[in-house]
Amino acid sequence: MTATAPAAAATVHEHITDALKTPSLIRLGDNVVLARFETMKVYAALGAVRTLLERGTIRPGQTLVDSSSGIYALALAMACHRYGLRCHIVASTTVDSSMRAQLEVLGATVDQMPPSQDLRLDQRRRVERVRQLLEAHPGMHWMRQYHDGVHYLGYREFADFVTDGLPDGPLTVVAAVGTGASSGGLVESLRGRGREVRLLGVQPFGSVTFGSDGHSDPDAIIAGIGSAIWFDNVRHHLYDSVHWVDFRHAMAGAVGLLREHAVFAGLSTGAAHLVAGWESARHREGTHLVIGADTGHRYVERVFARHREALDPAGLRPKEITSLDDLAPPWSAMEWARRRWSGQEPVE
Template identity: 30%
Template sequence: MTTEIDSISDITHAQLLPRYVRISGNLYGAVFTLMKIVPARHILRAALARGDLGPDTLIVETTSGTFGLALAMEAALLERRLVLVSDPVIDVGLHRRLRDLGARVEICSEPAEVGGFQEARLRRVAEIRASHPDTFCPEQYSNPDNPRSYAVVAEEMLRRLGRVDCVIGPVGSGGSMCGTVRTLREHNPQVRAIGVDTHQSVLFGHPDGPRTLRGLGNSLMPPNLDHTVFDEVHWCGAGEAHAATRALHREHALFQGPTSGAAFQVARWWAERNPDARCVVMLPDEGHRYQETTYNDAWLAEQSLAGADLSVKPREVAAPELAVGTWDWFPWARRSFEDVMGEGR
């Protein structure tokens, strides 16, 4: 009997690539267990190969979500120490899991006046690094290895689907959408990119503000976000995203988190309007972390997020700053931030 036992690797390698499922006639889902494993594994392994991650090197990073989990998994496998700087929004289950994986988690209790908790976290990372002689920071927002890591996702997407005309996905650091689409356009420059953001995120021209929908959007502009990649940008409300997440589970048995729901909401609408285009929606992580929130009817009611109408269509706006509804979209048309918003913004 022939086996492939020598090809079996560790858990982050096993979960690196998504499963592909057909959601509707021309819409396919790239279903990740934990999408942030892609950049976390690539960044740490590249640092190891360069000699930047020695046996005594302390890994330090800022995170409130799944990138931290992916780093903790990889650091445990590499037997490296890890400090993660987060803020009060981190959920209890994730916090416990990070500690179980051996990470030290520090919580910034107060936001910075400009840049909010993300700026406060970055300052604390700098303090920790200054007090240790040997550190490495993955810097997911600025490290070019983040978008570069998604080349393997794009190549597998083409291998599985043959042709891709449009990719729809949430935007946070900019890594997944920019890296995947850039590689796809090496094969076909006409591939369209639809970015999914949320209101009061600075990524596509909104002023920073409190966001109830976590996992996408940002309070600071990440250098890895290449605005010229995007053909359209959609801003989704939290209620619609949670409702779409539940619909994705109910109708397609895909148990994912709310960033997946936001992307699915946009992708379903776009695919229906473009029936000849082969569309792929990026579904970043599974729903286990969200059973007390997205999948909890009582929590949704308490947060006034229940009962969102999924039959609502997006409203096209003439400028990003006019996107103030529950679901808005703007034809970004592969322009730079300065070209769309004006110099000095």
């Protein structure tokens, strides 16, 4: 008779945020592991709210306000639920009815922007609305997830999890850049402990963050992956390499991840999965960690219902470039070499 391993002790969590914040580690290949989250930004929201409460910057009962395209809104609403705070979300036009319903049941008030195909306009409208709210309600606290470095702090706990869960040795983190806090917070913390870590950032075309705003991708869902406005929380000098991926390639990665590994994850995870597959085949040493920030539910109609249209990831390759002048869809890759960003070209 074959002995069975003893069952792991169950953990009873005091709040849902404790259960949601920790990802599952799933092996995708010999040197590739996926950190699969239900909603990654719980780390950012919890870390930021706890720190601001400890500093006395905010107090229980106060209203926290921020702009969001989705998963940060839910994370902030849950953090406010946990710590007895009120929550007001200025939501992107991309926030769907399911997400909005969850926010409202959690007690958050929601301002949603009108339908728009121009995400730059959508983001600007959200910022303008936040400023209007602050002028009308001076007691509100603007969380500024795109600009306040306090959102880096929660990812120290994720760094502990990665250190405990993955073997020692070289580590390559592959993640959508987004606000910069998740990939930056994780990698800053790991490097601060002396770990050898490469950071590969994934961007859509049309994002100003790494200079692709001169290119358009009509199908792109920029929200949560890149940005049409500048984010101070993106610390460009943390990134070793940048990959710009169009919608169809990100879709190929997301559908391929579900088809090959039964993992239902969002579009940013699909793009990171595609990039990690190419990078891990060229760099066999160490471990490649793919950050899977959320599930695929927001992308059912735009991505997964169209799975028969998906490209085969095995046949896709990036154009390797050395200058942003050569940047071109559908997939470009450039060694960023931890350079700072002036808004025109990377600088030493």
